[in-house]
Amino acid sequence: KIKKEWLEVLEETKKNKVLNEKCKKEEEAPRSPVVPDISTNPFKDEEMPDEEEEVDLSLEWIQELPEDLDVCIAQRNFEGAVDLLNKLNSYLEDKPLTHSVKELKAKVDERVRQLTDVLVFELSPDRSLRGGPKATRRAVSQLVRLGQSTKACELFLKNRAAAVHTAIRQLRIEGATLLYIHKLCNVFFTSLLETAKEFEMDFAGNNGCYSAFIVWSRTALKMFVDAFSKQVFDSKESLSTAAECVKVAKEHCKQLSEIGLDLTFILHALLVKDIKAALHSYKDIIIEATKHRNSEEMWRKMNLMTPEALGKLKEEMKNCGVSNFDHYTGDDCWVNLSYTIVAFTKQTMAFLEEALKLYFPELHMVLLESLMEIILVAVQHVDYSLR
Template sequence: KIKKEWLDILEETKKNKILIEKCKKEDPSCPLVAADVSGNTALKEKKTVKEEKEEKINLSLDWIQELPDNLDVCIAQRNFEGAVDLLAKLNSYLQDKPSTYAVQELRAKVDPRVKHLIDVLVFELSPNRSLRGGPKATRRAVSQLVRLGQSTKACGLFLQNRATAVQTAIRQLRIEGATLLYVHKLCNVFFTSLLETAKEFEMDFTGDNGCYSAFIVWSCSALKMFVDAFSKQVFDSKENLSTAAECVKVAKEHCKHMSEIGLDLTFILHAFLAKDLKAVLQSNKDIIIEATKHRNSEEMWRKMNLMTPEALGKLREELQNCGVRNFDQYIGEDCWVNISYTILAFTKQIMFFLEEALKLYFPELHMVLLENLIEIILVAVQHVDYSLR
């Protein structure tokens, strides 16, 4: 409407100018009254429009006059929802209204209080204030920061708070008893916290897609924190392959459960564990090779006499559990077995190694596992080859 009025004034001014120029050509003494009249008209119109704008914005309402004081009261009483409601009401009222001097003056009173409110909400999200209640304890402050247009800040503070909470929970775990028992506790604490954090995050930041990438980054860093604690207890303490395999299996199973909410961190867990798992396989391979060489040095190539059917049955069961299904073809008469002790011990050891190593298996370890198996088998083959010469 205002634009149309100005265009009309401009058009009228152009017409007056043309008339004046025409008048000058016909009569040089023609007065410039028309131009003055036009100018005065424009000023009057401009003044009228400005006055209309001022009149449209009524800031004398009681709730507007009392708003700064009410904000102070709400913040002091920790009524954050009430404070944000007042601000939302004001913003809605001033929406699509021009920024007059009176509005600017009101904003100058309100803005410092908004900043103070944000500072208080940020303090509410500090770890010392909201660690005990879990992720839900942060919901109130986070939701109000989001309403104030501070989603990015709320997201960062929420994730920082949860990182501290997870770290504290891991540190408070007592390292006692068997390693596998500790790993069960560690996995329960960490992955339960991660699941709760993911659900709370989705609830607080629904529709804010920009924050989800921050959550993924945070999840990776939190998982690294978990792996550090896990590796320190499982790998640094030089646990045997069987224990290490069981511990890794437990961690992988817990990690897979996260995919139920759309958060698949399994491949990241593999990447973090790869170095330690390679070292474990290498270490156990060296132990097997050393033991094999020692037995080979005492090899007499004599078949075994197990003496009793019970002992023979027990050996058959052991080998079947290891995956050897054709053992019966090596059984002779009267509990004799046509295999030397060295070959039997090597078979049981390498099958056990393979079974436990497969619990650790993931694609990145494929070649490492194959290379270790080849090295172990070559030691036995070379001994047989040497004996046949």
């Protein structure tokens, strides 16, 4: 009996062991991946494409648009042509770009190129110089409406540059230099002022074009200064004449401030080289004249012989800024100064007066150095005479 029970327990143990090993193997075995169900039906999830939206181009005005544009261009009805283009753009603004729309746009773009070419020709100098800045307004405004502000700005400024150049060349150089400079300044600065006003009107909504106008203004001013310097400085006019001419140019240039355009500093920069040369040249003339008088100096008082002559000299010295000249006069018609000293004073004070008319900060050191050189020549002569 005991043996039988033992055999039963043994048999049960074997069965449990086999069962445990089988479960362990099943746990260690790799699980096969889950293969998703892939539909073999190509039409199951595919979205059907939307049908192409049609754009109604059958309207009569659209059908006739290319021909109407041709007529407008031929009849120089630029405003009408641009109106038609704007109308088409507004109509197609929210429409899809279908094949038929592309074909229509290709036809229209060809007309736009033709219209642009005609407007560009209208702005050529040969076409619109005589009418002044206003003569360009029509073509410029239509180019701006076509979205070609940059090209319109460039052509407008080229046109005005040619007009200013022609106006300057047509001025006759006759009579006194100062008279010519008055005419030159009047022609140039009036043209510049009119151009600025027209530019502001034509390109009011295009702030990016204003920098181009400033660059153009500087170039135009350079053209003016070339003509100015050729007549004033290259012809070796006196310093007093040069000073008056520069004064006139400055006054005209200041008129541009009424439209907020200040080109005075550019005018100074362009003139500074010629003015420096003029100051140096006149300084050398004074020094040479002073040396010549010094060589003949006798250190004798002046006898003007008549009260009229003395009165005239007093007036001249007063005009030079020497208000206390009476302190240097003696009995009768005598002056307690030598002729050399009086002549040197008159010439130096005249130089200073004219130089101050030409003065601006860039010339400060040039003027001081010139005065020092002139005075040094006189002081050296006095020092030499006292030895």
